[in-house]
Amino acid sequence: xxxxxxxxxxxxxxxxxxxxxxxxxxxxxxxxxxxxxxxxxxxxxxxxxxxxxxxxxxxxxxxxxxxxxxxxxxxxxxxxxxxxxxxxxxxxxxxxxxxxxxxxxxxxxxxxxxxxxxxxxxxxxxxxxxxxxxxxxxxxxxxxxxxxxxxxxxxxxxxxxxxxxxxxxxxxxxxxxxxxxxxxxxxxxxxxxxxxxxxxxxxxxxxxxxxxxxxxxxxxxxxxxxxxxxxxxxxxxxxxxxxxxxxxxxxxxxxxxxxxxxxxxxxxxxxxxxxxxxxxxxxxxxxxxxxxxxxxxxxxxxxxxxxxxxxxxxxxxxxxxxxxxxxxxxxxxxxxxxxxxxxxxxxxxxxxxxxxxxxxxxxxxxxxxxxxxxxxxxxxxxxxxxxxxxxxxxxxxxxxxxxxxxxxxxxxxxxxxxxxxxxxxxxxxxxxxxxxxxxxxxxxxxxxxxxxxxxxxxxxxxxxxxxxxxxxxxxxxxxxxxxxxxxxxxxxxxxxxxxxxxxxxxxxxxxxxxxxxx
Numbered sequence: 333x334x335x336x337x338x339x340x341x342x343x344x345x346x347x348x349x350x351x352x353x354x355x356x357x358x359x360x361x362x363x364x365x366x367x368x369x370x371x372x373x374x375x376x377x378x379x380x381x382x383x384x385x386x387x388x389x390x391x392x393x394x395x396x397x398x399x400x401x402x403x404x405x406x407x408x409x410x411x412x413x414x415x416x417x418x419x420x421x422x423x424x425x426x427x428x429x430x431x432x433x434x435x436x437x438x439x440x441x442x443x444x445x446x447x448x449x450x451x452x453x454x455x456x457x458x459x460x461x462x463x464x465x466x467x468x469x470x471x472x473x474x475x476x477x478x479x480x481x482x483x484x485x486x487x488x489x490x491x492x493x494x495x496x497x498x499x500x501x502x503x504x505x506x507x508x509x510x511x512x513x514x515x516x517x518x519x520x521x522x523x524x525x526x527x528x529x530x531x532x533x534x535x536x537x538x539x540x541x542x543x544x545x546x547x548x549x550x551x552x553x554x555x556x557x558x559x560x561x562x563x564x565x566x567x568x569x570x571x572x573x574x575x576x577x578x579x580x581x582x583x584x585x586x587x588x589x590x591x592x593x594x595x596x597x598x599x600x601x602x603x604x605x606x607x608x609x610x611x612x613x614x615x616x617x618x619x620x621x622x623x624x625x626x627x628x629x630x631x632x633x634x635x636x637x638x639x640x641x642x643x644x645x646x647x648x649x650x651x652x653x654x655x656x657x658x659x660x661x662x663x664x665x666x667x668x669x670x671x672x673x674x675x676x677x678x679x680x681x682x683x684x685x686x687x688x689x690x691x692x693x694x695x696x697x698x699x700x701x702x703x704x705x706x707x708x709x710x711x712x713x714x715x716x717x718x719x720x721x722x723x724x725x726x727x728x729x730x731x732x733x734x735x736x737x738x739x740x741x742x743x744x745x746x747x748x749x750x751x752x753x754x755x756x757x758x759x760x761x762x763x764x765x766x767x768x769x770x771x772x773x774x775x776x777x778x779x780x781x782x783x784x785x786x787x788x789x790x791x792x793x794x795x796x797x798x799x800x801x802x803x804x805x806x807x808x809x810x811x812x813x814x815x816x817x818x819x820x821x822x823x824x825x826x827x828x829x830x831x832x833x834x835x836x837x838x839x840x841x842x843x844x845x846x847x848x849x850x
Contacts, residue, residue, distance in 0.1 A: 337598050337599060337600045338599055338600065339599070339600045339601070340563055340567070340568065340569065340570060340593055340599045340600070340601055341377045341378065341545070341568060341569035341570070341601075342376050342377050342378075342569070342570060342572060342586070342589075342590070342601055342602065342603060343376070343377065343378040343379070343380060343411070343545060343569055343570070343571045343572070344370050344374075344376045344378070344379050344380070344571075344572055344573065344574065344586060345379075345380040345547075345571050345572070345573055345578075345583065346366060346370070346379075346573040346574045346575075346577055346586075346615060347363050347366060347367060347379060347380065347381040347382065347393075347397075348380040348381060348382055348383060348412075348413055349380065349547075349571075349573060349577075349578050349579070349583055350573040350574065350575075350577030350578055350583065350615075350619075351577075352578060352579040353577045353578060353579065353582065353619065353621060354579075355620065355621075356577065356619045356620070356621060358393075358618055358619070359389075359393075359618075360389055360392050360393035360396055361396070362618045363381065363382075363393040363396070363397060364393065364396045364397055364400065365614065365618075366574075366611075366614060366615060366618065367379055367381060367397045367400065367401070367410075368400060369607070369610065369611050369614060370574075370611065371400075371401060371404065371406050371409060372404065373604065373607040373610065373611065374603060374604055374607050374608065374611050375602045375603060375604050375607075376409075376586075376602065376603065377409065377569075377601075377602050378409045378410075378411055378432075378569075379397075379409060379410060379411065380411045380412070380413060380434060380571075381393070381394055381397050381410055381411065381412060381430075382394050382412050382413070382428075383412070383413045383414075384412055384413065384414040384415065384420070384421040384424040384425055384433075385415070385417075385420060385421060385424050391424065391427065391428050394410075394412060394425075394428035394429065394430055395428050395429050397410055398410055398428060398429035398430050399429065402429070407429075407430075407431055408431065408432060408472070410430055410431075410432065411430070411432040411433070411434050411474065412424075412425045412428065412430045412432070412433060412434065413434045413436060413476075414433045414434065414435055414436065414462075415435075415436055416435065416436070416437060416455070416458045416459050416462050417462065418458075418461065418462060418465070419462075419465055421433065421435075421462070422462065422465055422466050422469055422471055425471065426469060426471070431470070431471055431472060432471070432472045432473075432474065433466055433471050433472070433473050433474070434473075434474045434475075434476055434515065435459070435462060435463065435466075435473050435474070435475050435476060436476045436478055437455070437459050437475055437476060437477060437478065437494065438455060438477075438478055438479065438494075439476070439477025439478050439479050439480035439482075439483040439491060439494070439516070439517070439519075440478075440479040440480070440482045440483035440486065440487055440490065440491075441483065441486070441487035441490035442479070442482065442486065442487065443478060443479045443482075443483075444490070452490055452493055452494070455494075456493075456494060456497045456498075459475075459494075459497075459498065460497065460498075460501075463475075463498075463501055463510055463511065464510075466510055467501075467510035471510070472510060472512050473510045473511045473512065474511070474512055474513040474514075474515055474545070475498060475511055475513070475514050475515065476515045476517060476547070477491065477494065477514065477515070477516055477517065478517060478519055479517070479519045479520065480516045480517055480518070480519070480531075481516075481517070481518040481519065481520070481522055481523045481527070481531070482519075482520065482522065484531040484534070485522075485527075485531075488534070492538065495514070495535075495538070495539065498511060498514075499539060499542065502514075502542055504541045504542050504543070505541070512543065513543045513544070513545055513568075513569065514539075514542055514543065514544050514545070515544075515545040515546075515547055515569075515571070516531075516532075516535070516544055516545065516546055516547065516562075516567075517546075517547035517548075517549075517571075518546075518547065518548050518549055518558060519547075519549065520549065520551065521548070521549030521550055521551030521552060521554070521555070521580070521581065522551070522552075523548075523554070523558055524552070524554055524557075524558070525554065525557045525558055525560075525561035526561075528546070528558045528561040528562050528565065529561050529564065529565045532544070532546070532561075532562055532565035532566055532567060533565050533566070536565065536566045540566075543568045543569065544566065544567050544568060544569070545567060545568070545569035545570065545571060546558070546559060546562035546563075546567045546569070546570055546571065547571040547583075548562075548570075548571070548583060548584045549578065549579070549580065549581065549582070549583060550576065550578070550580075550581040550582045550583060550584065551580060551581045553581070555576070555582070555583060555584035555585075556584050556585065556588045556589055556592065558584075559572075559584045559589050560589070560592050560593070560596070560597065563593060563597060563599060564597065570584070570589055570593075571583065571584070572584045572585065572586035572589050572590075573585065573586065574586050574587075574611055574612055574615040575612050575615055575616060575619075575621065575623055575627070575630065576588075576627075577615070577619060577621065585627075585628075585630075586603075586608065586611075587608045587612065587628065587629040587630050588628050588629060590603045590605065590608070591605070591628075591629060591656060595655045595656075605660055605661055606660070606661060606662040607662070608629065608630065608661055609630055609661055609662055609663060610662075612630040629656070629661060630661075634656075635658040635663055635664070635665050635666060636665075636666045678694060678697060678698050678701060678716075679694060681716055682694070682697075682716065682720075687716070687717065687720060689720070696723050697716075697719060697720055697723050700719055700723045701719065704719075717847060717850055731842075731846050732756065732757050732846060732849035732850060733754060733755070733756050733757075733842060733845040733846050733849055734754065734755040734842075735752075735753075735754055735838070735842050736753040736754060736755050736760060737752075737753045738750065738751065738752045738753065738774060738838070739751045740770040740771075740773060740774060740834065742770055747766040747767065747768070747773070748766065748767055748768075748769055748770045748772070748773045749764065749765075749766050749773055750764060750765055750766075750767065750770065750773035750774040750776070750777045751763075751764045751777070752764070752774060752777040752778060752781070754778070754781065756781075756786070756845075756849075757849070761781045761785045761786075762781070763777040763778065763780040763781040763784075764777050764780075765777040765779075765780055770834050771834050771837045771838070774834070774837075774838060774841075775790075775793065775841065778790060778841070778845075789819050791816040791817060791818050791819065791824070791844065791848075792816065792817040793814060793815075793816060793817075794815040794816060794817045794823060795813075795814070795815040796812070796813075796814050796815075796837070797812070797813045797814075798810060798811070798812050798813075798833055798836075799811045799813070810829070810830060810831065810832065810833045810836045811827060811828070811829050811836060812827065812828045812829075812833060812836040812837040812839075812840050813825060813826075813827050813840070814826055814827075814828075814837065814840045814841065814844070816844055818848075824844060824847065826840040826841070826843045826844040826847065827840055827843075828840030828841075828843065
């Protein structure tokens with residue numbers, strides 16, 4: 333790409349191609365919320381939000397997005413996939429309030445002849461008719477050459493025949509030409525970076541003045557590499573999706589493409605990197621597709637050092653840092669605690685908490701955490717004060733919140749009930765409540781105690797996750813991880829381990845209350 337930074341357009345297709353992920357279907361208001369965050373917060377250049385003629389619900393979603401985009405002056409950034417169908421896709425798009433059509437044409441002879449049952453000349457005539465109608469209606473057109481990768485591999489003459497017919501209508505060749513971009517997809521994800529370079533350079537050799545986008549699929553886990561090869565070979569735009577959503581193995585993940593463009597190729601984009609995590613979590617929530625913990629940039633674990641030698645090196649000059657510093661993405665570096673962590677990791681966590689221990693005390697805490705790691709228990713920074721208290725037998729060793737007794741009942745046709753007795757700072761309190769489940773009834777009884785006897789706000793439960801060791805044994809231990817929202821708005825995560833799921837959740841709850849009191 334040379335030494336001079338080059339600007340690369342980013343087109344996000346989460347709301348169209350990403351929605352083709354198996355099991356993913358966004359509601360209209362969810363599409364609007366994602367679109368708002370993509371345009372306003374993440375600042376992507378363009379968003380592809382739907383396919384024309386799918387459903388009335390899809391049209392309503394596009395209307396909502398276009399109204400919002402018009403309000404913020406970004407209507408030209410909203411694009412809709414349409415088809416070579418005369419007037420139908422263009423009319424659908426206009427009714428929805430959009431002004432940019434991404435026209436799906438056939439980029440390989442095989443698709444043209446076998447799927448459409450048409451000759452190249454017939455298909456080209458149909459394309460020209462649709463483009464001409466779009467031009468008459470004031471609609472801009474970007475042309476997809478579907479299956480372009482196979483077209484260049486098996487029928488390059490067909491690709492050039494199609495291009496020769498369309499290029500005269502491009503804005504680069506014709507004043508006010510309706511076609512602004514040619515979008516080259518690796519529809520089946522068959523390419524490797526060397527092929528991308530070869531085929532892109534051939535297109536650039538023939539049509540150096542045109543704007544080419546590249547659209548990658550991840551069937552061989554090469555979507556990011558292929559996208560960067562396209563940028564290196566002259567592509568002016570890249571297509572991505574949040575979290576790599578997409579059909580089959582997905583598309584190129586926005587976060588990975590962004591950081592490689594910036595760090596490895598010295599390219600410029602419009603993306604606000606510190607908002608990528610928020611968008612990823614929103615899409616994760618709406619799609620129901622979980623982000624892998626080791627997913628680059630956005631995974632839970634990617635800024636967590638596990639090995640003690642890494643924490644030691646960071647203390648001696650950030651020896652284990654690279655350009656992907658977590659603060660760049662609105663995150664922070666963490667040092668995991670377990671059997672591999674060592675004293676350096678634990679010392680870093682103690683330092684962040686403001687806890688000062690002697691070397692001998694730190695060693696004892698390290699031994700306890702190692703023991704927990706051998707039992708496959710996960711230790712977080714939130715657990716650390718609790719472990720320190722337990723190991724060192726300080727003044728805070730005695731729990732300030734003790735569960736004296738509890739009883740939960742479940743009967744068919746009746747709401748679960750809970751009776752709870754707790755001791756808080758030496759004073760016992762009782763509460764009872766019903767709930768939607770046994771644990772819900774238990775928490776509501778605690779809330780009642782905190783509200784009526786202590787006049788205090790009980791933390792809100794944000795997330796509740798249960799994991800069971802593999803094997804399917806009925807006596808397997810259950811780990812319950814609960815995330816709480818504290819009164820100051822900060823999250824706190826606690827864990828409980830037991831053979832019974834409700835008991836594990838109760839242990840995590842009492843641990844949370846003790847962390848607050850201590």
